[in-house]
Amino acid sequence: MIDPEMRVLRERADRGDASAADELIELAAERGDMDELRRLSAGGNATATDQLIELATELDDMDELRRLAAGGNTTAAEQLMELTAE
Template sequence: MSELDELRKRAAAGDRDAVDELIELAGERGDLDELRRLADGGSSDAADQLIETATELGALDELRRLAERGNQAAADQLAELTEE
């Protein structure tokens, strides 16, 4: 089992440290899928990192998806990016 798989297993079992580490690693890798999975699982930290990473990558579709689900921070970032 890879280190990443082990972290995912621990996170799924409720280990907050593992969740935090996954968020950090996914942000560093620009892994929107991992961040989305964690955010959809209820992690507000992952949602924040997802917005930050999507903004850095110019991933407007991801920001739109979040904004449509009622995330105001994503809506604000989307508005900023589309104004430019």
């Protein structure tokens, strides 16, 4: 997807278009785009948060999991504990 298309998709998602948000999340997860997932997660999108945790876990990104856990995300805290217990 080219940048102008991403911009339109972001604008739609920011206006509350759930389909656009879902598409952005899917694209970001496929590309490993943690910045996009963080942005959507910060906006309150639980699916983006779940995908961010999944990607951080796959990449062994302890800093990201710690950041999410410190913000109160129990799933991130659980993943962090699992990764550090290995």
